[in-house]
Amino acid sequence: QVQLVESGGGLVQAGGSLRLSCEASRRTFSNYAMGWFRQAPGKEREFVAAISWSANSKHYADSVKGRFTISRDNAKNMVYLQMNKLIPEDTAAYYCAIGKSNYYRGPSDFSSWGQGTQVTVSS
Numbered sequence: 001q002v003q004l005v006e007s008g009g010g011l012v013q014a015g016g017s018l019r020l021s022c023e024a025s026r027r028t029f030s031n032y033a034m035g036w037f038r039q040a041p042g043k044e045r046e047f048v049a050a051i052s053w054s055a056n057s058k059h060y061a062d063s064v065k066g067r068f069t070i071s072r073d074n075a076k077n078m079v080y081l082q083m084n085k086l087i088p089e090d091t092a093a094y095y096c097a098i099g100k101s102n103y104y105r106g107p108s109d110f111s112s113w114g115q116g117t118q119v120t121v122s123s
Helices: none
Strands: 004-007 010-013 018-024 034-039 046-051 058-060 068-073 078-083 092-099 110-113 117-122
Touching: 004 092, 018 034, 018 092, 018 117, 034 068, 034 078, 034 110, 046 068, 046 078, 058 068, 078 092
Parallel strands: 010 117
Antiparallel strands: 004 018, 018 078, 034 046, 034 092, 046 058, 068 078, 092 110, 092 117
């Protein structure tokens, strides 16, 4: 069972930036796609971004395109989410997840999630 630990959340003003990090315990991390999801209070968890095992394929939710960037460092078992131009609607708990395969195949194609890190954007 892989363990995922997110970090980097916090309180930021609208227009600001944050970089989230996620460390995976699995040694075969580099074989799998990785993703970021978020859940705001009273709302369902939603897909944010995903990256293939080799980082040559990335996918983003329409709401974050052009503002967020997902990346990974397979040598360090790390995946990142750079969030720029943050808006209050980005306020949520953010979770990283490991995919079931090496390429992103849809929001349901993830097997494990971390505990989450809170991002709060003030207006």
